[in-house]
Amino acid sequence: MDLSYSKEDLAFRDEVRAFLAEHLPEEISSAVRAGGELTKAMMEDWHAILNSRGWLATIWPKEFGGPRWSPVQKHIFEEECCRAYAPRIVPFGLNMLGPVLIKFGSKEQQEHYLPRILDGTDWWCQGYSEPGAGSDLASLKTKAERDGDEWVINGQKTWTTLGQHADWIFCLCRTDPDVKQQAGISFILVDMATPGIEVRPIKLIEGGHEVNEVFFTDVRVPIGNLVGEENKGWTIAKFLLTHERTGIAGVGFSMQALEEVKAIARRTMRGGKPLIENPLFAARIAQAEIDLEAMKITNLRMLFKAQEQGAPGPETSLLKIKGTVINQELKDLARRALGPAAAPFPGHVSEGNLMFGPADTEHNAARYFNNRKTSIFGGSNEIQRNIVTKTMLEL
Amino acid sequence: MDFNLTEDRQMLADTLARFLGEKYPVEHRIKVAYDAPYHDPALWDQLVELGALYALAPEEAGGMGGSGFDISVVFEAFGKALCPEPVLGALMASRLLAAADADQEALLTGATRYAVGITEVDAPYELDQIATVASAKGDGFTLSGRKSTVYGGQVADVVLVAAKHGDGLGVFAVNASDANVTGYGMMDGGGAAEVLLDDTPATLVLADAAAALQDAVNAGIVALCAEAVGAMEVTHATTVDYLKQRKQFGIPIGKFQVLQHRAVDMLTEIEQARSITIKAAAELGGDDASRYASMAKNMIGRAARLVAEESIQMHGGIAMTWEYAVSHYAKRLIMLDAQLGDTDYHLSQVMKGYAA
Numbered sequence: 180m181d182l183s184y185s186k187e188d189l190a191f192r193d194e195v196r197a198f199l200a201e202h203l204p205e206e207i208s209s210a211v212r213a214g215g216e217l218t219k220a221m222m223e224d225w226h227a228i229l230n231s232r233g234w235l236a237t238i239w240p241k242e243f244g245g246p247r248w249s250p251v252q253k254h255i256f257e258e259e260c261c262r263a264y265a266p267r268i269v270p271f272g273l274n275m276l277g278p279v280l281i282k283f284g285s286k287e288q289q290e291h292y293l294p295r296i297l298d299g300t301d302w303w304c305q306g307y308s309e310p311g312a313g314s315d316l317a318s319l320k321t322k323a324e325r326d327g328d329e330w331v332i333n334g335q336k337t338w339t340t341l342g343q344h345a346d347w348i349f350c351l352c353r354t355d356p357d358v359k360q361q362a363g364i365s366f367i368l369v370d371m372a373t374p375g376i377e378v379r380p381i382k383l384i385e386g387g388h389e390v391n392e393v394f395f396t397d398v399r400v401p402i403g404n405l406v407g408e409e410n411k412g413w414t415i416a417k418f419l420l421t422h423e424r425t426g427i428a429g430v431g432f433s434m435q436a437l438e439e440v441k442a443i444a445r446r447t448m449r450g451g452k453p454l455i456e457n458p459l460f461a462a463r464i465a466q467a468e469i470d471l472e473a474m475k476i477t478n479l480r481m482l483f484k485a486q487e488q489g490a491p492g493p494e495t496s497l498l499k500i501k502g503t504v505i506n507q508e509l510k511d512l513a514r515r516a517l518g519p520a521a522a523p524f525p526g527h528v529s530e531g532n533l534m535f536g537p538a539d540t541e542h543n544a545a546r547y548f549n550n551r552k553t554s555i556f557g558g559s560n561e562i563q564r565n566i567v568t569k570t571m572l573e574l
Numbered sequence: 575m576d577f578n579l580t581e582d583r584q585m586l587a588d589t590l591a592r593f594l595g596e597k598y599p600v601e602h603r604i605k606v607a608y609d610a611p612y613h614d615p616a617l618w619d620q621l622v623e624l625g626a627l628y629a630l631a632p633e634e635a636g637g638m639g640g641s642g643f644d645i646s647v648v649f650e651a652f653g654k655a656l657c658p659e660p661v662l663g664a665l666m667a668s669r670l671l672a673a674a675d676a677d678q679e680a681l682l683t684g685a686t687r688y689a690v691g692i693t694e695v696d697a698p699y700e701l702d703q704i705a706t707v708a709s710a711k712g713d714g715f716t717l718s719g720r721k722s723t724v725y726g727g728q729v730a731d732v733v734l735v736a737a738k739h740g741d742g743l744g745v746f747a748v749n750a751s752d753a754n755v756t757g758y759g760m761m762d763g764g765g766a767a768e769v770l771l772d773d774t775p776a777t778l779v780l781a782d783a784a785a786a787l788q789d790a791v792n793a794g795i796v797a798l799c800a801e802a803v804g805a806m807e808v809t810h811a812t813t814v815d816y817l818k819q820r821k822q823f824g825i826p827i828g829k830f831q832v833l834q835h836r837a838v839d840m841l842t843e844i845e846q847a848r849s850i851t852i853k854a855a856a857e858l859g860g861d862d863a864s865r866y867a868s869m870a871k872n873m874i875g876r877a878a879r880l881v882a883e884e885s886i887q888m889h890g891g892i893a894m895t896w897e898y899a900v901s902h903y904a905k906r907l908i909m910l911d912a913q914l915g916d917t918d919y920h921l922s923q924v925m926k927g928y929a930a
Contacts, residue, residue, distance in 0.1 A: 180583075180643045181576045182856045188575070251575060441928070455928050465924040469850070469869045476849035483577045497842045564838040565831075572814050572837055574828040 182479070184251070192255050199263040202228050208264040214542035215525060216387055217266055219344045225266050226299050236273055236297060243281055243293055250482045250491075254426070261431025269341060272296040272303035275419055276349050279366070283407035283415055292368075306336040306350030306369070306393060307416070314562050316351070317360040317413065321395060323352035323367055330367060330405070332375075332398040338556070342378050342391035345371050355410050366412035368404040375399070385545035386524070420558060427495055428478045428502030429553070433471050436509035440464055443516040443540065454516055467508050474498075474505055493570040496563035503553040503560060514547040521547075577852075583647045586629055586639075590648065593624060594655035600899040603763070607658040607902075610757070611729050612765030618659050622684035630665045635672040636679055642855030645793060646800035653804025656899075656906055658764035660726025662913075663689035665797055666790040667734050670745050673786035674779045689730035691721030691748075691769050692787065698722075699915040701787055706737040706771060708744055708778075715739075715778055717746055717771040725913065727767025728757025734779060735771070736787050745783040746776035762905035789859065792867040794914050796858050799851040799874045802910055806844045806881045809903040813837065813885045820890075833888055840881050847877040868915070868923035875917030878907040 184192065207221050229235040237253055239245030248256065260267075268274070277296055280289050295301040312319040321334025332352060342348065348369050355363030369376070375398035381390045407415055441464065444455035454460050481498060485491040514521050521544040554560045568574050579587060597617055606614040621627075629644045631637025639645075645665065652661065664681060667688035671678040680686035697703035706719025717737050727733060733748045733755075754770035780786055814837055817828030827833055854870035857863045882904035886893040893900040911917055 180579060180852065180856065182853070184575060458922075458925065461925040461928050462921055464928065465921050466872070469873050469921075469924060470846065472853065472866075472869055473846040473850035473873055476853050477845055479575060480577050480845075480849060480852075483575060494845070497838075497845055500838075501842050501846060561835070564835040567838045567841065568831075568834040571841065572817075572828075572834070574814065574817055574826075574834050574837070 182476070184255070188251055188255060191252055192259060195256055195259040196263075198232060198234075199259060199265060202232070203263055203265050204228075207266060211264040211266050214546045216389070222266060222269055222344075223299055226268065229268070230297055230299070235268070236277060238274055239277055239281060239293075243277075243289070244297055250486045251479075254478070254482050257426045258431045258434075261435055264435070269302070271305050271340070271345075271349075272301065275305060276303050279349070279406060279415055279419055282418060283366070287403075288368075288406065301346045302341075302344050304339050304342040304345035304348045304371075304393075306339065306348045308338045309335060310337055314559055316416065317364070319351055319353060319364065321350065321352050322356070323350075323354050323365060323400075325354075325402070326399075328402050330400045330402060332367070332369065332395045332400060334395050336393040336395075337381070337390075339378070339391045339393050340389060342371075342393055343380060343388065347371055348393065349406075351412050351416055354412075358410075361413040363410055364412040364416070365409050366406045366415045367400060368406060369395075369398065369400050373398050373400065383549065384551070385548040387545065387549060389549075427557075428474055428498040429506050430471070430475055430478050430502065433474070433502070433506045433509055436506060436513065437464075437468055437471060440467075440509055440512045440516060443513055443543075447516050447518070447520075460512075460516070463508075463512055467505060467512060470501070470505050470508075474501055477501070493566060496558075496566045499557065500554075500560045500563050506553060507550055510547040510550045514544050517543055579643070579647065583643060586644075587647045587651060589624060590626065590651035591654070593620070594651060594657060598655045598657055600656060600902070603656050603658065604896075604899075604902060607656075607763030608759050610759065610765070612757075612759045612763070613659050613729065615729075619684065621659060621661075626661065627664055627668070627682050627684065630661075631668045631678060631682060632672065635668065636677075636682055637668070640668075640672075642793075642796050642858035645796050645858070646851060646855045649797040649800040650804040653801035653806075653906075654808050656763070656805060656808075656903060660687070660689065660729060660764070662794055662797055663687075663724075663726035663730065666690040666794045667732075669790040669793050670734050670780060670783070670786055673783070673789065674745070676779060687726070687729055687731045689724050689726040689733045689767070690790065691724045691727070691733045691735040692791070693722050693724070694720060695722045698912070699919045701736065701743065701784060701791075704736055704738060704743060706735065708737040708739045708746060708776065709773075711773075711775075715746060715776045716773040717748060717776045718773055719771050721769040721771070723766045724769050725764070725766050727755060727769055728765035730755075730767070733769055735769070735776065736783065737776075739778070739781060739783075742782050743784050743787060744778055745780040745787065747779050748774055748776045760909065762909040763902065788864055791914055792854075792858055792863045795867040795871045796851065796855050798910050798913055799847070799854060799870045802874045802878045802907060803844070803848050803851055805903050805907055806840075806847065806878060809881055809885045809900060809907065810837070810840050810844055812900055812903075813840070813888055816889055816892075827888075836884055836888065840884055843877040843880055847874050850874070865924065865927065868920040871915055872917050872920040872924065875911040875920070878911065879917075882907040 210217055233246055236245045241247040309319050323330040323332045350367050350369055351364050352367050353363055354365040375396040377394040379392045380388045445453050447454040481494050525542050525545050628637045629639040629648050632640030667690050681688050708715045708717050730750050735746045735748050736743055737746055753774045755767050757765055757767045759765050818826055820827050850870045850873045854866045857866040885900050886904050892898050
């Protein structure tokens with residue numbers, strides 16, 4: 180038992196810290212700190228900065244341009260990025276499609292698409308969920324039919340994150356309606372500029388535009404855009420959902436959130452004293468902090484196991500369940516700490532002496548509401564419990 | 575970073591597991607834990623011969639271990655077997671004797687059985703509220719006060735008592751035969767004693783002992799947390815087995831999602847409890863030991879109660895019976911919250927760091 184990082188890992192951490200201090204633009208980190216939406220340009224800039232250092236495709240094998248980090252190094256990198264308020268990397272091309280192409284794609288597909296992901300030519304989005312297929316993803320209905328050298332796609336995808344910026348979408352489509360649901364799905368790449376595609380924004384609970392609906396009407400796609408074998412898309416879908424789960428606990432983001440709660444509670448006055456001295460409120464912070472402290476170790480234990488065994492196990496579902504609950508609790512505490520000062524809609528009272536507090540609290544309530552998504556997406560926490568039931572408890 | 579046990583500790587864990595598995599099946603445990611002397615003296619001797627106590631003390635004190643992870647390995651094995659032997663007192667006494675640079679061979683060989691008296695009726699957890707007081711008398715001291723729920727006190731030869739001494743706290747050795755000791759069995763098995771001190775002769779072991787007492791408490795907390803983790807794992811595994819076997823409405827009750835998800839939530843909390851126990855063990859003896867011990871004991875208190883209550887509920891009536899092992903595991907899991915600071919006490923300790 181030894182909880183400390185190795186000398187090499189510590190040196191790596193220093194290297195990451197130094198890089199972030201030098202290269203993460205102040206404008207971007209303060210936008211992340213403020214908690215509002217980032218512009219497309221900010222996300223692209225950060226992507227390019229990491230790419231120029233070779234630290235973008237952190238989970239790709241070396242031969243495709245990955246830095247060949249250990250799980251612990253990936254964890255250190257993510258933790259340091261959180262500490263520095265670097266943006267979260269848009270995962271769809273890099274962490275989702277990239278590994279899929281590396282594992283299932285043809286040589287031509289790898290050579291064409293992977294460099295374009297790295298240099299930012301193609302912004303990818305994910306075409307998985309449908310209005311009738313959420314947790315029960317395999318019931319998806321968007322169909323792709325062969326017509327000569329083309330697929331003809333008809334249907335609707337939804338919850339397409341940042342689809343408004345995307346050049347390409349990877350889709351799960353039904354290619355055989357007559358077999359067991361999972362056996363009739365294919366994984367197809369679609370250029371968003373293809374005629375017949377329409378993207379409509381979905382306004383979220385807090386007013387933000389993060390996700391979209393994507394409609395497909397007789398969208399014609401070359402036959403070569405199929406990844407892997409026809410009707411074997413479910414295997415890819417499962418691979419994508421389970422193969423890379425470091426960071427799923429969101430420990431770094433929760434550490435940010437904990438510091439934010441404490442900072443707000445120290446400067447917020449209640450009954451003539453700082454809120455943090457109120458025992459009821461301090462007790463809630465303390466309990467969340469204890470849960471987070473345990474989660475840090477749980478996360479490291481799973482990383483260590485992944486490093487020893489070569490792949491993370493189903494325990495990552497436990498990380499997702501508990502990690503999201505802790506993060507949501509902290510967001511709730513921050514909103515409560517602000518009290519009525521959390522009420523103004525972002526942007527409505529942000530001028531001069533009308534401001535209630537520092538700019539980093541302006542999006543506080545919006546973040547609380549937006550973050551309710553974390554226990555729903557990526558396989559809801561209920562689905563995670565089903566996975567653990569089956570794989571670990573064998574019930 | 576390495577979450578594997580060292581070879582030595584793995585061997586210790588295996589040896590203890592084998593020994594307890596053979597000699598201490600739960601039926602035997604239930605037999606000995608509730609009748610005086612509330613443990614099995616013959617098995618205690620064998621445990622001592624195995625070297626279980628040596629693992630709890632550092633080399634410079636004559637032992638072979640003494641780190642947080644040595645302690646957690648031993649007590650996790652005890653937790654799995656629900657072992658009621660009075661080892662916690664030996665551990666805490668060993669920490670105090672080590673702090674005093676006192677010889678502890680008699681403790682480690684089992685020749686002298688130690689218990690530690692910190693708790694008082696009106697100061698169950700708080701060292702700074704201790705009322706028992708030491709007075710100088712002749713060359714030595716006498717103590718007056720009442721030490722309550724002294725774990726293992728029913729069979730102790732010597733009780734190390736925390737008492738007010740000058741402006742601070744001292745640790746004093748009291749021969750059990752000199753004090754008014756009333757032993758009794760406990761709801762969750764095992765024994766304790768009320769120790770009444772009335773100008774009782776005592777030997778000063780350590781003056782200015784607040785830090786040493788806190789260290790002994792922290793070590794005891796690591797032990798209790800590890801014991802709870804072991805007990806929770808067995809309880810959860812037994813519950814999951816039962817969900818597979820017990821049929822109602824014609825199917826195993828484990829097919830019901832409402833039970834499945836609760837079984838997963840128990841597992842999540844047990845993993846978290848194991849994690850924070852590892853952290854507290856790693857920090858034991860360091861500058862932040864008390865803070866992480868408090869975090870661990872708080873989380874263990876919450877997780878242990880969840881596992882105990884949910885296991886009983888998900889089993890149904892059978893877990894309400896004396897005959898079924900889960901009822902005894904559940905009692906231990908609930909009652910250990912009140913040892914060395916409960917969930918709320920330790921939450922308050924963590925909160926103290928927030929002011930300023």
